[in-house]
Amino acid sequence: MNLDLKEINRCVRCGTCRSVCPVFEESGWESANTRGRILLTRGLARGLKADSEVLDSLNTCTTCGICTDNCPAGVNPPQLIEAARRDLVGQGIVTREQAALSRNIFESGNTFGDPGDRLAWLRDRSLLREKADCVYFVGCMNSYRRSDTAARTFALLSRFGATLLPAEQCCGSPLVRTGFDAHRFVDENLRQIKGTGANTVITGCAGCYTTLKNNYSADLEVLSIPEFLAEHIFELDLEPLDITVTYHDPCHLGRHNKIYEQPRRVIEAVCNLKEMKASGKDARCCGGGGGVRSGYKDLSLRMAKRRLQDVPEGVDYIVTSCPLCIRNLSDAGAGEKAIDLADLVASAIR
Numbered sequence: 001m002n003l004d005l006k007e008i009n010r011c012v013r014c015g016t017c018r019s020v021c022p023v024f025e026e027s028g029w030e031s032a033n034t035r036g037r038i039l040l041t042r043g044l045a046r047g048l049k050a051d052s053e054v055l056d057s058l059n060t061c062t063t064c065g066i067c068t069d070n071c072p073a074g075v076n077p078p079q080l081i082e083a084a085r086r087d088l089v090g091q092g093i094v095t096r097e098q099a100a101l102s103r104n105i106f107e108s109g110n111t112f113g114d115p116g117d118r119l120a121w122l123r124d125r126s127l128l129r130e131k132a133d134c135v136y137f138v139g140c141m142n143s144y145r146r147s148d149t150a151a152r153t154f155a156l157l158s159r160f161g162a163t164l165l166p167a168e169q170c171c172g173s174p175l176v177r178t179g180f181d182a183h184r185f186v187d188e189n190l191r192q193i194k195g196t197g198a199n200t201v202i203t204g205c206a207g208c209y210t211t212l213k214n215n216y217s218a219d220l221e222v223l224s225i226p227e228f229l230a231e232h233i234f235e236l237d238l239e240p241l242d243i244t245v246t247y248h249d250p251c252h253l254g255r256h257n258k259i260y261e262q263p264r265r266v267i268e269a270v271c272n273l274k275e276m277k278a279s280g281k282d283a284r285c286c287g288g289g290g291g292v293r294s295g296y297k298d299l300s301l302r303m304a305k306r307r308l309q310d311v312p313e314g315v316d317y318i319v320t321s322c323p324l325c326i327r328n329l330s331d332a333g334a335g336e337k338a339i340d341l342a343d344l345v346a347s348a349i350r
């Protein structure tokens, strides 16, 4: 049993979280807000049978963490919700979409079930050095769906000696978030990372980042692209751009890992920054995380549309550092205006 009743009982049912949960904002359905989900986890811990409504409630949490930041009782709802998902998966109780996503990953090593070469975007294979101090962990989305960003990010990082894993696998994030065991992928990626001799892994995906940081080896230094670039931005020969952008904080970089200041430092070295209406720790979720985009696409896109209402007037781009956020914001109407931080920096290099 993954469910910790002591932790669940810390919830005093005050409902503060109702006012911030992005899912409740769209559905208005009590059991699809944080408090309702906590009540369901309590029920499950006491033997409640999970029907499809219970599954929908638990699986529509994006794990955005804004409830955690606002809970006066110190409850960490996404942690409890993920534990409930693990319990249910352990009993074989999953939705069709959860089963399809996990099947894709277990069969192909990526979230798309794509049998193609993960490094198809890499034209110059001589850059794939066997030994290096740091590794660029690309992630499924940038490898298969945003490979131009992968190529530009690697071009930046290889200036600093980074290499790639010869046969990178999904980091395991979608499995961990939706309740499945990801140790097979963790072990395989770790084996390859160790093989390069690197102690540092750099990634441009917020989902990969939080998983590499929390589910891999404690000996590994894990850096996000904003952290790495903030450290090295003045070593790049930049020509500042005469544009204004806004920054969308991915939940798993911002609230979950407190990376707020570094992406802003990078942007301000390149161009003008105008903040979103809700930003930093108050940033609204794009709706794409926690398996919600793959399981509940309409709901996910409604959240992304609402996030776009926070974009200030007069900006040229919405910059972020997570390909899942980019996909959801693009599909919800931002189109080509949603770009990666690494793409912004690459376009400013002389």
Ligand code: SF4
Binding pocket: 010, 011, 012, 013, 014, 015, 016, 017, 018, 034, 035, 038, 067, 070, 071, 072, 073, 074, 075, 077
């Ligand atoms: S804010 Fe915290 S204590 Fe209040 S209902 Fe939500 S989870 Fe429970």
Ligand code: SF4
Binding pocket: 020, 021, 022, 023, 024, 033, 034, 037, 060, 061, 062, 063, 064, 065, 066, 067, 068, 077, 078
């Ligand atoms: S993590 Fe986000 S989506 Fe999940 S219950 Fe909390 S506020 Fe709602």
